[in-house]
Each structure stands twice: as C-alpha cells, then as structure tokens.
Amino acid sequence: MKLPNYVSDQWKEGSGAGEPLIDPVTGDELARISSQDIDLNAALEFARSQGGPALRQLTYAQRADLLAKIADVLTANRDEYFRISLLNSGATQADASFDVDGGIYTMKYYAKLGRTLAEGKMLKEGALVSLSKTNAFVAQHFLMPAKGAAVFINAFNFPAWGFCEKGAPALLSGVPVLAKPASPTAWLTHRMVEDIVKANILPQGALSIVCGAARDLLDHLREEDILSFTGSADTATRIRSHANVLRRSVRVNIEADSINSAILGPDAATGADVFELLVKEVVREMTLKAGQKCTAIRRVLVPRQHLKAVGDAISARLSSTKVGNPRNPEVKVGPVVNKAQQSSCLAGLKQLKDECSVLFGGDEHFQPIDADPQKSSFVQPTLLSCRKGLDAKFVHDVEVFGPAATLVAYDGLEDLIAIARRGLGSLVASVFSNDAGFLQQVLLGIGDLHGRVVVVDSTAGGQHTGHGNVVPSCLHGGPGRAGSGEELAGLRALLLYHRRFVVQGPPTCITDLSALCADTRLLYS
Ligand code: NAP
Numbered sequence: 001m002k003l004p005n006y007v008s009d010q011w012k013e014g015s016g017a018g019e020p021l022i023d024p025v026t027g028d029e030l031a032r033i034s035s036q037d038i039d040l041n042a043a044l045e046f047a048r049s050q051g052g053p054a055l056r057q058l059t060y061a062q063r064a065d066l067l068a069k070i071a072d073v074l075t076a077n078r079d080e081y082f083r084i085s086l087l088n089s090g091a092t093q094a095d096a097s098f099d100v101d102g103g104i105y106t107m108k109y110y111a112k113l114g115r116t117l118a119e120g121k122m123l124k125e126g127a128l129v130s131l132s133k134t135n136a137f138v139a140q141h142f143l144m145p146a147k148g149a150a151v152f153i154n155a156f157n158f159p160a161w162g163f164c165e166k167g168a169p170a171l172l173s174g175v176p177v178l179a180k181p182a183s184p185t186a187w188l189t190h191r192m193v194e195d196i197v198k199a200n201i202l203p204q205g206a207l208s209i210v211c212g213a214a215r216d217l218l219d220h221l222r223e224e225d226i227l228s229f230t231g232s233a234d235t236a237t238r239i240r241s242h243a244n245v246l247r248r249s250v251r252v253n254i255e256a257d258s259i260n261s262a263i264l265g266p267d268a269a270t271g272a273d274v275f276e277l278l279v280k281e282v283v284r285e286m287t288l289k290a291g292q293k294c295t296a297i298r299r300v301l302v303p304r305q306h307l308k309a310v311g312d313a314i315s316a317r318l319s320s321t322k323v324g325n326p327r328n329p330e331v332k333v334g335p336v337v338n339k340a341q342q343s344s345c346l347a348g349l350k351q352l353k354d355e356c357s358v359l360f361g362g363d364e365h366f367q368p369i370d371a372d373p374q375k376s377s378f379v380q381p382t383l384l385s386c387r388k389g390l391d392a393k394f395v396h397d398v399e400v401f402g403p404a405a406t407l408v409a410y411d412g413l414e415d416l417i418a419i420a421r422r423g424l425g426s427l428v429a430s431v432f433s434n435d436a437g438f439l440q441q442v443l444l445g446i447g448d449l450h451g452r453v454v455v456v457d458s459t460a461g462g463q464h465t466g467h468g469n470v471v472p473s474c475l476h477g478g479p480g481r482a483g484s485g486e487e488l489a490g491l492r493a494l495l496l497y498h499r500r501f502v503v504q505g506p507p508t509c510i511t512d513l514s515a516l517c518a519d520t521r522l523l524y525s
Contacts, residue, residue: 003187006193006209007208014212019034024088024334024338024376025371030087030088035215047149048148048224051202055176059120059121063172064113070201084188085160086327091326092326092331099289102158102160103163107164117491117519122513124518124519125141125523131504137505139510141502142501142502143499145498148175148222148225149226152178153180154182154229162181162189163192166179172494177206177208180209180211218244221245226250226251232257233483236256240252253477254483256481258294258423258482259397260296261420263430263432264278264303270306274434274457275313281297282314285297286403287332290334292336292341295468295470296468300408304409311385318361321381324371335378339377342379349362349384352394358382359385363380366380379404381403389411390418413438413442416442421446423481426451426478426480427452427477427482428451430455451478474488474489475492491523
C-alpha cells in the first residue's frame with residue numbers, strides 16, 4: 001500500500017518505490033510513502049489561491065465551528081488512530097493517548113476559544129494612537145490573517161498532536177495548511193487528514209498533505225507564507241538558512257530539540273514529598289513514549305549530597321517497569337521509532353558513558369518482552385550519574401532521544417543556575433522544592449533561557465500538570481537550542497499566522513475598519 005498525497009484537492013500517489021513505514025516491534029513493512037513527482041509549487045499555489053480566500057470569507061467564529069467538526073471526526077476515529085500508533089510507532093495505550101487525545105483536546109480547545117472572537121475577520125491590537133493635536137489624524141494597529149499558506153514540517157514523535165496543535169491556530173486564523181509529517185510515522189497524520197477530507201468539512205485547498213521527502217518545498221515559499229518546523233536542531237539550522245527562505249524573509253517558527261532539566265532543591269531530602277514527586281516525574285518522563293518527547297527530562301540536577309538517594313529511588317522504580325511489545329498489557333515502555341533512532345540513542349549513550357556512571361540499564365543487548373531484539377528497535381531505560389557538573393560536556397550537549405536521563409550533581413545555587421543555563425536554551429525546566437527563596441532565585445536565574453518553568457511544592461503536590469505535558473493554554477517553545485519558536489499560549493498562537501500593520505488616517509476610516517475586527521484583548525488575557 002502506498003499512501004497517496006493530498007494536494008490541489010486531489011489524492012495523488014508519488015512515483016517510484018517510495019520509503020517503507022515500519023512496525024518498530026516486528027520490523028514488518030506497513031505501507032510506503034513517496035512525494036516524488038508531486039508538484040509542490042502547484043500545491044502551495046492552490047492552497048493560497050483557493051483555500052485561503054475561502055477560509056477568510058468566514059469569520060473567526062465560523063472557522064471555530066469547523067475546528068469543532070474536525071475534533072468530532074477525529075474523536076469518532078480515535079480507535080483507528082490508536083491502532084496506527086501501535087503499529088507504526090510501537091505506542092502503548094498511554095503513549096498513543098498522549099499524542100492522539102492530546103491532539104483532539106487541543107483542537108477542541110481552539111474551537112471553543114475561537115468562538116470568543118465572534119464575528120471578526122481581522123484583529124485590532126491596542127488602543128487608538130493620536131497623531132495630531134485635533135485628533136483628525138490617528139493610528140491603529142491591526143493584525144491581518146496572512147494571505148499565504150502555513151507549511152508544517154513536523155517531527156516523527158507527535159504525528160497527531162503535532163498536526164493538531166499547529167493546524168488549529170492556523171485554520172482558525174484563516175490560513176490554509178500544507179502538512180508534511182516526518183516520514184517514519186506519516187501514516188497517522190495521513191489518516192487524520194484523510195478522515196477530515198472525507199468528512200468534507202473544509203473548503204477546497206484549506207488542507208493538503210505531502211508524505212515523504214520535502215524535496216523542493218522550501219524553494220516555493222513566499223513572503224506571505226509561514227513555515228512552522230518541529231524537529232532536530234540540525235535540520236532546523238538547514239531550514240532556517242535555506243536560500244529562498246532567507247531571500248524572501250519567510251516567517252519561520254522553529255521548535256527544535258532541548259536538553260531539559262528537572263531540579264531538586266537542597267531542602268528536599270529522601271522522604272520529603274517533593275523528593276518523591278521528582279522521582280515519579282523523572283520515571284514518567286523517561287518511560288512515556290519511550291522518552292521520545294522534546295520536553296522530556298534529560299538532566300536531573302541534584303544537590304551533591306542527595307545524588308545517591310535520588311539515583312537509588314529512580315533505579316528502584318525503573319527496575320519494576322516492563323519494557324517490550326506494547327501488545328502485552330503489562331508493558332509500560334515500548335520501542336523507539338526505528339533502527340536509525342535506536343542507533344542514534346545508543347551512540348548518544350556511548351558518549352554519555354564517557355563522563356558518567358551507569359546507575360540503571362545501559363545494556364545494548366537487553367531482552368525486551370515478547371520481541372526479537374534483531375528485528376525490533378528497543379532501547380533499555382537508562383539512568384546515568386555525572387559528578388562533573390558544569391565541567392561535563394556531552395551531558396549538556398547530547399540529546400539522547402529515548403528513555404534516558406542523567407543525574408547531574410550541583411554545589412550551591414550559583415552552580416545550579418550555571419548548569420541549567422548550560423542547556424543553551426530549553427523548552428522546559430521543573431523545580432521541586434518547598435523553599436520559597438530558593439524557588440525565586442532559580443526562576444530569576446533561568447527564566448530567560450526557558451520557555452516554561454514548572455514549580456512543584458507540597459501545596460501543588462500531585463496536581464501539577466507535568467514536566468513534559470504541553471497544554472494549549474500555555475506557551476510552548478523555548479529560546480536558543482530549543483529553536484526560539486513560540487506556539488500555543490491560547491489565542492496568542494494566532495499571532496504567528498497574522499501580520500501586524502498600522503493604519504494612520506482619519507478616525508472615520510479606522511472606525512470602519514475596526515468594525516470588521518474581533519476584540520484582541522482576548523488575545524492577551
Ligand atoms: P528531524 O530529523 O529533524 O526531522 C524533522 C522533519 O524535518 C521531518 O519531517 C523531516 O522529514 C524534515 N526534514 C529533514 N530534512 C529536511 C530538509 N532538508 N528540508 C525540509 N525538511 C526536512 O527530526 P525527527 O527525527 O523527526 O524528530 C526528532 C527531533 O525533533 C528531536 O530532536 C526532538 O527534540 C525534536 N522535537 C521538538 C519538538 C518541539 O516542540 N520543540 C517536538 C517534537 C520533537 P523526513 O522525515 O521526511 O526526513
């Protein structure tokens with residue numbers, strides 16, 4: 001079976017043999033994809049000329065209704081998405097839910113929020129600015145939906161959520177979408193798009209999908225388009241520096257990789273509730289989706305005196321966690337997505353082992369439950385410990401995109417802040433402590449280099465939303481290595497798909513234009 005691409009309102013198979021999609025447990029081929037000979041320029045032009053205008057004839061509230069219908073279709077087909085997640089990603093039920101249910105929830109969230117923008121077709125930003133003594137000439141800033149296409153180049157680890165969390169704000173803004181999912185797990189995004197297309201919810205050209213290599217896609221982007229990329233820092237650099245993207249100043253949003261930290265405060269010794277909460281969270285982050293989350297905890301920064309206790313507690317939990325074929329109901333950790341990712345994880349672990357001791361796992365030849373190690377792509381959950389702190393190198397630079405984390409010893413607040421910042425910009429850090437002064441100093445020390453900081457003390461306890469859990473009401477993205485992109489944060493996500501412009505003119509003209517606008521105070525609430 002070769003999955004056809006959906007472009008210019010037609011399903012079209014790419015030519016050639018295509019790339020195989022694989023079951024990472026059995027190694028079996030599931031389907032093939034190819035983008036070869038698909039006219040990507042025409043696909044973009046169709047989206048811009050047909051999909052965009054049709055979407056923008058509608059108001060925000062009407063487009064919010066479309067999102068609600070999409071969410072209903074996705075909900076109706078949820079079981080099939082779980083099946084595909086199991087086959088193509090080796091996902092456990094919990095892994096699939098994180099991706100699929102997270103995606104549907106985000107779509108529903110934007111459907112609800114979009115309705116609050118009501119009948120507007122544009123957004124008004126801020127107050128009227130006076131430019132003359134008599135107020136005969138004034139200025140007003142507006143945000144207008146971009147008249148181009150939104151191109152999503154996504155990572156393999158969130159085929160459902162990645163599509164929904166970008167697609168919902170783009171469509172709500174009135175911008176047509178061309179999705180290019182990562183090849184290894186393209187099937188799930190493909191199936192979702194197929195279901196949406198079959199349900200005939202969106203106007204022609206509002207949604208396209210290309211499965212396989214991006215080929216010459218970036219060559220055809222224009223100044224009115226938006227390129228939203230999620231993936232590794234290396235690919236991000238190539239995308240950002242693409243000649244046409246630079247020449248035409250295409251707006252680019254990058255969500256890249258990240259060496260995220262969880263931090264234990266000096267006040268949190270064994271037995272303290274925040275100690276237990278950190279241990280639980282580290283294990284969850286290492287095991288959910290087999291650690292293949294951009295937000296997963298990679299470094300656990302621990303006061304040197306607590307290093308052994310934390311290592312023992314995490315190792316104890318890992319030792320009772322079953323790893324193997326997710327078709328076995330006892331299994332909690334599935335494989336990584338393919339052999340290439342397995343090799344990349346093992347190579348990364350090898351580097352980390354140069355400067356760390358292994359506290360748990362690390363066996364390249366371990367036996368997963370109900371799976372053949374020769375055919376499957378498992379990585380044993382691995383906990384390492386690094387006593388070198390800031391002097392370590394690989395620990396702060398190498399993202400092992402699998403079930404692995406490293407404890408890093410710190411000596412005092414200044415050292416801790418320097419180590420956290422050594423991630424060179426991260427999506428998220430979480431801090432576990434009951435010392436209000438310590439928490440404040442940490443937040444002041446690391447806030448500018450992190451997109452999100454999660455604080456867990458005894459009062460929040462188990463009610464915190466999770467270190468790695470991205471919620472649509474809050475910012476997702478991070479500076480520096482994390483790509484410097486910004487997604488979600490409620491209606492603020494719409495800013496990516498709008499262009500700011502200011503009208504300077506007589507008040508009557510501005511009043512007329514303002515009548516077409518939704519109230520953007522909602523955007524910043
Ligand atoms: P990747 O190898 O960088 O690929 C990401 C996407 O870029 C894929 O769709 C890939 O297509 C495409 N691509 C590769 N080379 C390209 C080129 N020259 N021009 C245009 N597109 C190109 O990343 P991945 O392995 O799929 O995902 C894992 C990484 O993503 C991890 O590092 C993780 O931290 C990061 N990630 C970040 C976030 C975030 O929100 N910050 C979320 C999830 C994942 P093909 O698959 O067809 O090659």
